[in-house]
Structure formats: C-alpha cells, structure tokens
Amino acid sequence: MSAELIDGRLIADYYRERLQESISELKANDVTPGLAVILVGDNHASHTYVKMKRKACSKLGIHSELYQFQESLTQEELVGKIEELNELDHIHGILVQLPLPQHINPITIIETISPSKDVDGFHPVSIGKMVTNQDTFYSCTPLGIIKMLEYEKIDIKGKHVVILGRSNIVGKPAGQLFLNRDATVTYCHSKTANLTDYTKKADILVSAVGKAKLIGAGDIKKGAVVIDVGMNRDEAGRLCGDVDFESAREAAGKITPVPGGVGPMTITMLLYNTVKSARWQLENRQKR
Numbered sequence: 001m002s003a004e005l006i007d008g009r010l011i012a013d014y015y016r017e018r019l020q021e022s023i024s025e026l027k028a029n030d031v032t033p034g035l036a037v038i039l040v041g042d043n044h045a046s047h048t049y050v051k052m053k054r055k056a057c058s059k060l061g062i063h064s065e066l067y068q069f070q071e072s073l074t075q076e077e078l079v080g081k082i083e084e085l086n087e088l089d090h091i092h093g094i095l096v097q098l099p100l101p102q103h104i105n106p107i108t109i110i111e112t113i114s115p116s117k118d119v120d121g122f123h124p125v126s127i128g129k130m131v132t133n134q135d136t137f138y139s140c141t142p143l144g145i146i147k148m149l150e151y152e153k154i155d156i157k158g159k160h161v162v163i164l165g166r167s168n169i170v171g172k173p174a175g176q177l178f179l180n181r182d183a184t185v186t187y188c189h190s191k192t193a194n195l196t197d198y199t200k201k202a203d204i205l206v207s208a209v210g211k212a213k214l215i216g217a218g219d220i221k222k223g224a225v226v227i228d229v230g231m232n233r234d235e236a237g238r239l240c241g242d243v244d245f246e247s248a249r250e251a252a253g254k255i256t257p258v259p260g261g262v263g264p265m266t267i268t269m270l271l272y273n274t275v276k277s278a279r280w281q282l283e284n285r286q287k288r
C-alpha cells in the first residue's frame with residue numbers, strides 16, 4: 001500500500017483563490033488589507049520566510065510593510081515600534097518574526113501587539129479565546145492543518161489525534177483546535193515514555209518536533225493520516241520533515257510532504273487572518 005499525498009501547495013492555492021474574493025470586496029469598500037512584518041537580526045531562515053510571506057501578500061494584493069532592524073535593537077525600541085503600528089488604521093496585522101535575539105523577551109513583545117492585530121494568534125487574549133472556543137485569530141500552522149483536513153474531507157470528530165510536540169506556536173494550539181472539533185487528543189513530547197505506543201494508536205498523527213526521520217512505517221497505524229510539521233535539514237542539506245516519507249507512506253493512508261505540505265498552508269492562514277482583521281475593522285466602522 002502507498003499513502004495518498006496531501007498536496008499543501010494545491011490546497012493553499014485553493015484557499016488563496018477564496019481569499020481573493022474577500023479582498024476584492026474589501027477593496028470595493030476602500031479597504032486594502034495591510035500587514036506589518038517586523039524582522040530583527042539576520043537569521044537566515046527568518047529572512048527566507050519573511051520573503052515568502054511578503055511575496056504571498058503582494059500576489060493577492062495585500063499591502064505589506066517590512067520593518068527590519070539590527071540585532072542590537074533594544075526591547076524598548078521594539079515595543080515603541082509596535083505601539084506605533086497598533087495605532088495605524090491601514091495596518092490590520094502585525095507579525096514579529098520569531099525567534100527574536102536573546103536580549104528581547106518574546107512574551108513582552110507578543111503582549112504589546114494589539115489583540116485586534118494579532119494575526120499570528122500568539123497573544124494571550126487570542127489563546128484564551130481559542131481555548132474557550134470563541135472566534136479569534138488562530139495560530140497559522142494549526143489552522144492550516146485543520147483547513148487541509150477539511151479540504152480533504154477527513155473527519156475529525158471522535159478521531160484519536162496524537163500530537164508530537166508541545167510548543168506554544170504549533171503543538172499546543174494544534175491539539176486545542178482538534179479538541180474544539182471533538183477529537184480525542186493526546187499530547188506527546190520529549191519526556192514521553194514509549195512514544196510508539198501512542199503514535200501507533202493515532203488516527204491522525206501530527207508531528208511538530210523538529211527531528212528528521214523521527215517517524216517511520218513502524219510508528220504508524222495502517223491507514224492513518226500523517227501530518228508532518230517538521231522543518232529540518234537532512235545529511236545532504238535538503239529540507240525534510242520529522243517523518244521518513246518513503247517509509248511512512250507504506251503504512252499511512254494519507255500523508256503531507258515536506259516541502260509542499262503544511263508550510264504553504266501556514267502562509268495562507270497568515271493571509272487569511274490579515275483579511276479577517278481587515279473585515280472586522282470594516283464591520284466595526286460600519287456599525288458606528
């Protein structure tokens with residue numbers, strides 16, 4: 001048996017076309033969705049990601065502004081910049097690319113972003129609303145995964161979802177979004193004993209650990225859906241996920257590749273959240 005591929009680029013394109021319609025509507029009301037991207041220091045991967053995000057914006061007609069700072073930027077200066085952006089009506093989303101330099105506390109920075117512009121879904125207000133199942137900005141990677149499964153018409157209700165990894169930006173919110181859709185969720189992490197006992201029970205297995213070839217055919221229940229969030233480099237320097245794709249596809253029913261799986265969906269959900277923010281701003285203005 002060989003698993004069916006879940007094509008993240010194709011699905012991302014599908015959702016981007018839907019977004020295009022919302023953007024046209026907004027523009028007819030004189031609103032152009034605007035995203036401010038803040039990049040501090042010169043982490044190579046961060047530059048690549050920021051470039052991809054801005055290119056995706058420009059393709060859809062979303063306005064984007066890049067604020068690039070040296071590593072030496074102080075936390076106070078960054079807070080000041082975010083406070084300025086919070087006040088600007090043409091900026092609907094503020095994204096501070098992570099990781100930040102050591103001397104800047106990411107929690108302080110995230111809490112400075114207005115919850116109404118928190119398109120990453122990292123602010124405690126957004127997290128709290130997500131946990132209580134209210135409408136808010138949901139973190140982009142978890143939301144992208146859910147939208148991928150919806151596109152593929154994969155049921156979530158009552159399914160056993162096993163999440164590998166408990167980061168604040170992927171593992172934890174991903175589990176929560178699945179729980180909100182009536183899945184039974186198990187979180188595994190670096191201290192989990194006998195990991196395979198858990199992964200083998202998953203109907204949907206989500207790996208967000210950052211370890212190449214962590215998961216192979218022997219770790220997967222026959223026919224399971226395998227979602228690979230890993231962004232690693234193999235011995236040859238090629239981008240690869242947490243899943244040993246060639247092995248895993250012998251057991252899985254459906255599987256996402258890296259690249260071309262979750263990554264493009266993450267970026268699409270950033271666009272989605274920016275458009276959602278612009279729509280909210282317009283609705284609030286029309287109410288007044």
Ligand SMILES: Nc1nc(=O)c2c([nH]1)NC[C@@H]1CN(c3ccc(C(=O)N[C@@H](CCC(=O)O)C(=O)O)cc3)C=[N+]21
Pocket residue numbers: 048049052095096097098099120140231239258259260261262263264265266267
């Ligand atoms: N505030 C903040 N928000 C983020 O959303 C955020 C962040 N910081 N810091 C870093 C991570 C990482 N991330 C990715 C997004 C898309 C791809 C992606 O599209 N990857 C392509 C391949 C890219 C390549 O070739 O290098 C793919 O999987 O097909 C990857 C990684 C967003 N992040």
